[in-house]
Each structure stands twice: as structure tokens, then as C-alpha cells.
Amino acid sequence: MKNDMHIFDLNAVRRNRERAMRGDANFLHDWCLDNVKERLAVIKREFDTALISGARDSFNHEKIGHTIHLDLSQKTLPAQNAHPAHLICDEETLPLRMNSADALIDILSLHTKNDLPGTLIQINRALKPDGLFVGTLFGGETLFELRKSLTHAEMQCRNGARPRVYPFVDKQQMGALMQRAGFALPVIDSELITVSYSDMFSLMRDVRHMGEASALHDRTKSFTGRDIFMTAAEYYHNTFAETDGRIPATFEIIFVLGWSPHESQQQPLKPGSAEVRLADLLNTTEITTGEKAKP
Amino acid sequence: MTHDVDPKLLEILVCPLTHTTLRYDRTAQELISDKAKLAFPIRDGIPIMLVDEARPLEDKEIKKAR
Numbered sequence: 351m352k353n354d355m356h357i358f359d360l361n362a363v364r365r366n367r368e369r370a371m372r373g374d375a376n377f378l379h380d381w382c383l384d385n386v387k388e389r390l391a392v393i394k395r396e397f398d399t400a401l402i403s404g405a406r407d408s409f410n411h412e413k414i415g416h417t418i419h420l421d422l423s424q425k426t427l428p429a430q431n432a433h434p435a436h437l438i439c440d441e442e443t444l445p446l447r448m449n450s451a452d453a454l455i456d457i458l459s460l461h462t463k464n465d466l467p468g469t470l471i472q473i474n475r476a477l478k479p480d481g482l483f484v485g486t487l488f489g490g491e492t493l494f495e496l497r498k499s500l501t502h503a504e505m506q507c508r509n510g511a512r513p514r515v516y517p518f519v520d521k522q523q524m525g526a527l528m529q530r531a532g533f534a535l536p537v538i539d540s541e542l543i544t545v546s547y548s549d550m551f552s553l554m555r556d557v558r559h560m561g562e563a564s565a566l567h568d569r570t571k572s573f574t575g576r577d578i579f580m581t582a583a584e585y586y587h588n589t590f591a592e593t594d595g596r597i598p599a600t601f602e603i604i605f606v607l608g609w610s611p612h613e614s615q616q617q618p619l620k621p622g623s624a625e626v627r628l629a630d631l632l633n634t635t636e637i638t639t640g641e642k643a644k645p
Numbered sequence: 646m647t648h649d650v651d652p653k654l655l656e657i658l659v660c661p662l663t664h665t666t667l668r669y670d671r672t673a674q675e676l677i678s679d680k681a682k683l684a685f686p687i688r689d690g691i692p693i694m695l696v697d698e699a700r701p702l703e704d705k706e707i708k709k710a711r
Contacts, residue, residue, distance in 0.1 A: 399653055418654050424691060435651035439694040443661035450657035476657075 357517065358462045360422070360440065362565035368425045370561025371406065378543065378560060378601055379406065382457050382486040387411055389484060389607065390455075397482065400453035403441060414453065441469050446476035453482040458603075460487040461518055462565060470531035480612035483533065488562075489540050489602035490520040495590045496553065496582075496599065503582035512570050521604050533608025534615050540604040546596045550583040553599045648690025661694050668708070675700070679707050 370376065383405065390413050400414040408428040409417055420437040421427050427436045439445050441456070442465055454473050463469045473483050497515040504511045519527070521540045528536035547553040557563060591597050609615060629636035650669070660667055660678035667685070668677040674687040676694075683699040684706075685692060693699075 399657070416653055418651065422695075424688070424693075427691070435654050436691045437654060437658075437694065438691055438698075439661060443694075443696070445658050445661035445692075445694040447657045447659045448664075 356567045357464050359565050359567045359569075362569075363462045364422045364426075366558075366563050366565055367404075367421070367561040368423055369563075370559065371426055373559030373561065375556040375559035376406070378603070379458055381543070382603060383407070383409070385603075385605070386455055386457065386484055386486060389605070390414075393482070395482075397452040399451055400455060401437075401446070401451050401476075402455045402457070404457040404459040405455075406457075409455075441473070444469070444472040444476055446472075448475050449478045449481075451476050451481060452478055453484070456483075456485040456487075458486055458488065460485050461516060466519065467527055467530060470527055470533070474531050474533055474608075474610055477610035479610055480614060481610040483606070483608050483610070485606045487524075487604050487606075488516070488518050489524075489604040490518045491540075491542060491600055491602035492516075492518050493557070494600060495586060495597070496550070496557075499550065499582040499586035499589070500578070502585045503578045503580075506581055507575065507577050513566050513568055514564055514570070516564070516566065518602075519604070521602075524604055524606055528606055528608050531608075532611065534611040536606065536608040538604065538606050540602050543601045543603065544598045545601065546592070546598055548596055550586045550597065551579075553597070650687055650690050650692060654692070658692060658694070662696065677702065677706075682707060 370379075390411055393413065396413050396415065398415045399418065400416070401418045401420055402409045403420050404426070405419055406421075406426055406428065409419065411417075416435065418435040418437060419427050420439055420441075422438065422440060424436075424438060427438070437445075441459065442463055454477060456473075460466060460469065477483060493515050500514050501511045521538055525536060525538045528538065545553075545556075547556070586597055627636065655669060658667055658676065659665060660681050660683070662683070663678060663680040665678060665680045668679065670677055670684075673684075675684040676687065676692055677684045679702075682702045683696065684702055685694050685699045687693070
């Protein structure tokens with residue numbers, strides 16, 4: 351029986367990430383790291399114990415006292431120093447005590463979770479009250495050109511399409527998920543990064559080297575015919591190429607930031623507790639409910 | 646060289662399946678979850694909290710909660 355919850359194959363995700371450690375296409379990963387560091391720098395708080403998932407490199411920050419690195423595999427953790435604080439785990443079954451971490455930072459791993467809402471709930475539970483969660487993940491616009499080209503080619507050559515590019519979550523959905531997971535004061539934003547490539551094949555090479563080759567459970571495991579790739583590359587070029595003949599590839603990075611709820615955070619007032627009448631502020635007469643406004 | 650597990654990390658770790666407290670077996674370098682009947686290995690001071698890497702416990706190894 352097919353289990354719908356298994357979109358991603360964890361072993362394939364792990365293998366892909368290990369491959370990225372040897373690759374030379376970590377530019378998006380590095381960009382996310384820099385961006386997260388900048389965002390941490392402007393937060394007026396310090397964090398005693400912070401967990402960093404997927405950093406790949408040693409992550410140090412002036413706002414963090416003690417850093418614990420976690421990942422799916424020993425090979426993707428940063429090189430061991432004298433005092434290792436490393437943990438191998440899957441964030442979908444996060445082995446952390448409730449209210450134990452001051453911050454959790456995730457670098458580009460949330461887009462390969464089978465149960466993203468559950469993962470976010472577990473992260474929230476592991477955080478102390480007023481603990482911070484910062485996550486980065488690929489969003490829905492990512493590789494839309496490649497997805498379209500491959501689907502087009504497969505429809506043409508095989509009369510049917512198979513899943514090849516991940517089903518990414520949208521920014522709007524991510525906002526709803528953060529609220530559902532119980533995060534207070536969530537902030538969601540995203541950035542589009544367009545990378546220029548000579549052709550579709552160099553783009554696909556980079557995607558593999560990033561550690562982002564398909565880890566879909568239902569991915570095509572058999573050899574994909576040359577005709578499909580040739581048709582897709584041609585379609586990609588004809589549809590999206592710039593005037594200089596190079597093709598653009600879009601990556602959308604979603605940033606999420608949320609806090610574990612705490613009474614010190616800003617709270618909405620109780621309905622009816624306003625001290626100033628809106629009508630007074632607007633310098634107008636109030637029309638009570640039930641009475642219709644005149645046209 | 647064997648490393649010890651980071652004490653702060655040890656303090657916050659629980660069983661990934663049952664969320665219960667773990668027993669630290671320093672000689673065997675294992676973190677034991679009596680409730681899940683699993684022993685999670687520690688390699689070079691790195692706890693490996695993945696269920697498919699854990700060793701199933703034999704009945705005599707399980708300590709009943711007092």
C-alpha cells in the first residue's frame with residue numbers, strides 16, 4: 351500500500367546532502383547562512399543554547415553562547431573541533447526535551463520534510479518560552495522553468511509526466527503553517543534569486559552538486575531517455591532564454607522567523623477594552639451596529 | 646581519540662520516539678531508551694538519534710521505571 355505521507359526518501363536526502371559536501375555549488379547555502387547571521391545580528395537578545403540544523407560549516411555568532419550542530423549524517427556535520435557538540439537526528443523526530451533550547455536555526459532542510467507541520471510543532475515544543483526559530487527553505491517559485499520544461503518534454507515524448515521537481519511550499523502556506531504550529535509573532539518573507547546558466551544541463555549539474563537532486567519517494571529510478579532531456583533543454587531555451595542566449599533559473603528562498611509564545615511578547619487586547627473611541631479619532635459620528643449607513 | 650558527549654547536549658536529549666529521558670551508558674557509549682527498548686549509539690561523542698541506527702534492547706537490559 352502506498353503511504354501518502356512519504357513524499358521524500360530520507361536515505362536519498364542523506365545521500366544527496368553528503369554529495370553536496372564534495373560539490374562546488376554551495377552558493378545558495380552560503381547565501382542563506384550569511385542572511386540568517388545578518389538577521390540574528392539585529393535581534394536585541396542573546397541565546398544561551400542554540401541548535402543549528404544543516405549548517406555544514408561551523409556556525410558561530412556573537413548572539414549565541416553555545417552552538418549544537420545537528421544533521422542527518424556525520425558527513426554533513428562540520429569538521430570536529432576540540433569540543434564537539436554535534437547531534438545526528440531527523441528533525442521529524444526531534445530528540446529534544448520540551449522547553450530546552452533558546453534558539454533553533456534551520457538552513458535549507460525544511461523543504462524535504464514529509465511532515466512539515468509536525469516538524470514545526472516539534473521545533474516549537476523544544477524551544478524555551480520566548481525561544482527563537484529561524485528557518486530557510488526553498489519556496490514554490492523554485493526551478494519553475496525546469497519543472498515546466500521537463501513536464502512539457504515528458505508530455506511530448508511519453509504522453510505523461512512524472513514528478514521530478516519537488517512540490518515546494520508557498521510563502522503564504524508557510525505563514526499558515528507557522529501559526530498552526532503555535533509560533534508567536536511569525537514573520538515570513540522570501541527572496542527570488544535568478545542564476546544564469548549556459549544550458550539546462552549545467553543547471554542540473556549544479557542542482558545535484560547542491561545536494562538537491564530529487565529525493566522524491568516516487569522519483570523515476572529508471573534511466574530517463576535522452577530524448578526527454580533534449581526536448582526539455584530545447585523548450586527551456588526557446589521559452590526562457592535571455593537575449594545573450596543564456597537561460598535563467600529561479601530559486602525562491604523563504605525565510606521564516608517565529609517565537610515560542612511568552613507573556614512578555616506583545617499581545618492583542620481583549621475586544622471592548624479600547625480606551626479611545628474610533629469615531630472620536632476620526633472626528634465623525636458613530637453609527638451603531640444594526641443601523642445601516644446611508645448611501 | 647574518543648570524545649565525551651557535550652554535557653549541555655546530553656542534558657536536553659530525549660528519546661526521539663517516546664520523548665522520555667535517556668540513560669547514558671558511558672562504557673558502551675550508548676543512550677538507552679527503556680520505553681522504546683532501543684539503544685542509540687554514540688560515535689566520537691556524537692549521539693546518533695536515528696531509529697534505524699539504534700540497537701534493539703534485550704529484555705534483561707531494560708530497567709523498569711521506579
